[in-house]
Amino acid sequence: MNTVRHVLAHATKCYPSSTAIVEGDRRVTYRELGEIVAQTMTVLRDLGVTRGDRVAVLAQNSTQFVALWLAAPMIGAALAPLNTRLTAHELRPIIEEYDPRLLLTDGNLAAARNVAPSGAKVQPMGKAFSALVAAAEPSEPSSIVTEDEVMSVVYTGGTTGRSKGVMLTHRNRLSDALSMVAALRLTPGDVWLNCSPVFHTSGTFCLLPTFWTGATLLIEHKFDAALYADRVQAEGVTIGFMVPKMIQDLLDVLGPDDPRLSTLRFLGHGGAPITETLLREACDRLPGVEFASMYGATELGPMATLFQHQERFSGSGRFASCGHPMLGVEVRVLDDNGESVPTRSIGEVAVRGPNMMKGYFRRPDATSEAIVAGFYRTGDLGYLDEEGYLYIADRKKDLIISGGENIYSLEVETVVAEFPGVIEVAVYGRPDEVWGETVCATIVAVGKLDLEALRAHCRERLAGYKQPRHVEVVQTPLPRTPAGKVSKRELRAAADGNLSSTTQ
Numbered sequence: 001m002n003t004v005r006h007v008l009a010h011a012t013k014c015y016p017s018s019t020a021i022v023e024g025d026r027r028v029t030y031r032e033l034g035e036i037v038a039q040t041m042t043v044l045r046d047l048g049v050t051r052g053d054r055v056a057v058l059a060q061n062s063t064q065f066v067a068l069w070l071a072a073p074m075i076g077a078a079l080a081p082l083n084t085r086l087t088a089h090e091l092r093p094i095i096e097e098y099d100p101r102l103l104l105t106d107g108n109l110a111a112a113r114n115v116a117p118s119g120a121k122v123q124p125m126g127k128a129f130s131a132l133v134a135a136a137e138p139s140e141p142s143s144i145v146t147e148d149e150v151m152s153v154v155y156t157g158g159t160t161g162r163s164k165g166v167m168l169t170h171r172n173r174l175s176d177a178l179s180m181v182a183a184l185r186l187t188p189g190d191v192w193l194n195c196s197p198v199f200h201t202s203g204t205f206c207l208l209p210t211f212w213t214g215a216t217l218l219i220e221h222k223f224d225a226a227l228y229a230d231r232v233q234a235e236g237v238t239i240g241f242m243v244p245k246m247i248q249d250l251l252d253v254l255g256p257d258d259p260r261l262s263t264l265r266f267l268g269h270g271g272a273p274i275t276e277t278l279l280r281e282a283c284d285r286l287p288g289v290e291f292a293s294m295y296g297a298t299e300l301g302p303m304a305t306l307f308q309h310q311e312r313f314s315g316s317g318r319f320a321s322c323g324h325p326m327l328g329v330e331v332r333v334l335d336d337n338g339e340s341v342p343t344r345s346i347g348e349v350a351v352r353g354p355n356m357m358k359g360y361f362r363r364p365d366a367t368s369e370a371i372v373a374g375f376y377r378t379g380d381l382g383y384l385d386e387e388g389y390l391y392i393a394d395r396k397k398d399l400i401i402s403g404g405e406n407i408y409s410l411e412v413e414t415v416v417a418e419f420p421g422v423i424e425v426a427v428y429g430r431p432d433e434v435w436g437e438t439v440c441a442t443i444v445a446v447g448k449l450d451l452e453a454l455r456a457h458c459r460e461r462l463a464g465y466k467q468p469r470h471v472e473v474v475q476t477p478l479p480r481t482p483a484g485k486v487s488k489r490e491l492r493a494a495a496d497g498n499l500s501s502t503t504q
Contacts, residue, residue, distance in 0.1 A: 051076025
């Protein structure tokens with residue numbers, strides 16, 4: 001199996017004059033991208049980064065980030081793109097565990113220094129870094145980096161509420177890329193518009209498939225529905241990926257017979273549950289687009305299954321499927337004893353393949369819990385039909401997905417429980433037509449709580465998308481299962497009957 005350097009070498013040799021990246025008014029050819037990456041490798045080495053080191057990046061999607069993402073593993077270092085939406089309170093333990101030699105940021109330099117470990121060098125990006133790259137001589141990638149070395153560490157939440165660093169090797173990322181090339185039938189004529197944040201695998205899984213095939217990557221720093229439609233038309237975009245909220249926003253700005261998406265041929269969706277009503281409307285209004293449900297996890301680099309031409313199954317039971325396993329990927333549905341369950345019986349979804357993570361960074365216990373008998377146990381409940389299509393029935397973990405963002409209930413519960421007067425708290429998701437799910441909290445307290453002060457407390461410690469939108473304060477104990485665990489099923493049912501944002 002090749003490493004990242006082989007992908008870029010192939011692209012620069014076969015498609016030197018083709019456009020690799022479009023960012024705003026800037027266009028970068030594959031020849032230029034190869035030169036930028038070669039110079040970026042020199043800068044990283046000058047900053048003290050060597051094989052086996054770790055680099056962290058706090059940045060938005062940009063050509064500069066892409067160059068770093070390619071250059072670091074080409075000299076044998078691992079790169080961790082960190083969530084720019086997290087507070088310092090949330091970032092600090094992640095960075096302390098990762099312990100990078102170098103932390104780069106395109107944001108507030110003082111804030112980055114505030115969360116950086118004492119031994120880490122903090123380097124601003126933007127114009128300052130561009131000047132370093134422009135002045136640097138190009139250098140060669142390491143020839144001894146192997147496919148089993150870690151190229152990226154992506155931090156994701158865990159069921160314990162503590163973030164875990166998912167270690168993805170060259171083999172993991174390239175295997176995922178190869179399966180995407182095959183599933184999307186990518187060619188040098190394709191243009192992939194990426195506006196997903198790069199701290200998610202959904203923001204980087206487009207890079208290698210695009211570059212390997214000589215296609216073009218169109219970078220947007222954030223999603224705006226009207227701008228998205230305009231950019232598709234202006235650049236002839238053919239490929240896109242969205243969470244359901246983005247699809248709804250896009251439909252809202254499109255007029256009857258709107259020509260702006262006429263070049264779009266493939267639109268993948270995932271990251272959050274989608275209603276059949278929304279998906280059917282999207283299929284009806286964009287008849288020339290192939291829709292595809294995409295299921296996976298960060299631990300899988302990220303793809304597990306894909307439902308090709310989902311629009312052809314509108315009106316059938318299969319419409320709700322996540323599709324078939326990706327190339328080289330095996331999906332099983334297991335019972336509590338790790339045995340495969342019969343067709344259409346619900347069990348835990350387990351996946352294995354060359355895209356499966358190496359493990360969690362410095363978390364061997366968590367790794368052994370997640371990877372059992374060679375399979376990654378997703379924690380999702382689902383079933384397979386007679387033709388091997390996967391369906392997700394529920395999530396085993398207390399994970400809330402709002403607007404494509406993963407929110408772990410225990411992390412929010414820990415913050416709320418620190419507030420004076422809180423005896424006990426349970427956090428859970430409730431269906432939301434706009435965001436997929438919204439965060440709810442039921443709090444046991446002796447008396448009334450100062451809810452405005454509670455909101456301020458959460459704002460200081462949690463990213464905006466994690467903060468509870470619906471809060472209920474009660475004086476009675478939380479409902480529990482026979483095993484003594486809090487029954488979040490009962491709490492969700494009760495919350496569905498109370499639509500106010502706060503109650504006491």
